[in-house]
Amino acid sequence: MQLPRPRGPLSAAVIDVLNGGDSAALPNDPPTPDDVLGDDDLQLALWTLYELHYRGFDQVADSWEWEPRLITVRRALEAMLLAALRAEVTVQQDDRRVADRLRRLIDADDGPPLSRYLQTRADRNQWLQFVVHRSVYQLKEADPHTWAIPRLPTRAKSALVEIQVDEYGGGDAARMHSELFRRVLTQLGLADEYGAYVDVVPGITLALSNIMSLFGLQRALRGALVGHLAAYEMTSSLPCRRYAKGLRRLGARDAACAFYDVHVTADALHEQVAAHDLCGGLAEAEPTLTEDIVFGAAACLHVDKRFAQHLLSSWDGGRTSLRRARNLAMAAS
Ligand SMILES: [Fe+2]
Ligand SMILES: [Fe+2]
Numbered sequence: 001m002q003l004p005r006p007r008g009p010l011s012a013a014v015i016d017v018l019n020g021g022d023s024a025a026l027p028n029d030p031p032t033p034d035d036v037l038g039d040d041d042l043q044l045a046l047w048t049l050y051e052l053h054y055r056g057f058d059q060v061a062d063s064w065e066w067e068p069r070l071i072t073v074r075r076a077l078e079a080m081l082l083a084a085l086r087a088e089v090t091v092q093q094d095d096r097r098v099a100d101r102l103r104r105l106i107d108a109d110d111g112p113p114l115s116r117y118l119q120t121r122a123d124r125n126q127w128l129q130f131v132v133h134r135s136v137y138q139l140k141e142a143d144p145h146t147w148a149i150p151r152l153p154t155r156a157k158s159a160l161v162e163i164q165v166d167e168y169g170g171g172d173a174a175r176m177h178s179e180l181f182r183r184v185l186t187q188l189g190l191a192d193e194y195g196a197y198v199d200v201v202p203g204i205t206l207a208l209s210n211i212m213s214l215f216g217l218q219r220a221l222r223g224a225l226v227g228h229l230a231a232y233e234m235t236s237s238l239p240c241r242r243y244a245k246g247l248r249r250l251g252a253r254d255a256a257c258a259f260y261d262v263h264v265t266a267d268a269l270h271e272q273v274a275a276h277d278l279c280g281g282l283a284e285a286e287p288t289l290t291e292d293i294v295f296g297a298a299a300c301l302h303v304d305k306r307f308a309q310h311l312l313s314s315w316d317g318g319r320t321s322l323r324r325a326r327n328l329a330m331a332a333s
Helices: 011-020 042-053 062-066 066-087 098-107 115-120 124-138 156-166 177-187 204-219 220-235 239-247 253-286 286-314
Strands: none
Touching: 011 042, 011 066, 042 066, 042 204, 062 066, 066 204, 066 286, 098 177, 098 220, 098 253, 098 286, 115 239, 115 286, 124 177, 124 204, 124 286, 156 220, 156 253, 177 253, 204 220, 204 286, 220 253, 220 286, 239 253, 253 286
């Protein structure tokens, strides 16, 4: 993957260092923007730093992953992101079992009707935009949650592995969910290289990916990470049914819909395993993490809601939801 294009002084400093520039130019104490979750510069800088822990970039030495100056900047940006999430997300105290708390949280969620819009109204170009946004995470689907495996007690670990085996295709690379998503892209005539669309997605789209990396890379946030996964799995099955219907309404082939079709049934099971065995198992073994499990789920819903608001309000106003209007052709019809 190529390094992205900078969007401001912070991302410019990070990208410049990775291009061989002087690390002394990295800010010691970067200012906190007004809207951390939606800030293009901060989210891109953090996304770039996080990618060093996944597949990295062409022409950037692998050893940069643990470069102390970059870790210092990453920690400063992570502190801002976590503080913004803690400020924007409220979690009610409650004595119920964690699985019941997660269910109540999700039932009370009043996110905007993005999946319904994509099912019934979105035109081809809006659908392509949606897939472009999602490609930033879905081409590495499951990877951030895998960080939790060695950090969990027995029952929770077993539950997470059960989910991840499915996500990674159960030993069949073609069934890996990230590969199924690659087929959505190719069937729709879009680029399928990892990171191909990073330069055109806004900060809130990068934030969706960044909060998973934040929770995943810090063991202290393992409760939030599994709560995030549970919310993800518990809110996936019905929207995926709608997405598949929306794509077929526009004439897409079954191969373009397979990613969504698979999630209708897979996530109906994953949500049970995630809520009861993964989150329930962790809360039972480490009760002090219970509030963080619920926080992680609430943070997932919150950032997803902001993402959906961004798309729907852009489309409502007749604008593209991407940073630049792109000619996104839909090949399959
Ligand atoms: Fe999946
Ligand atoms: Fe799943």
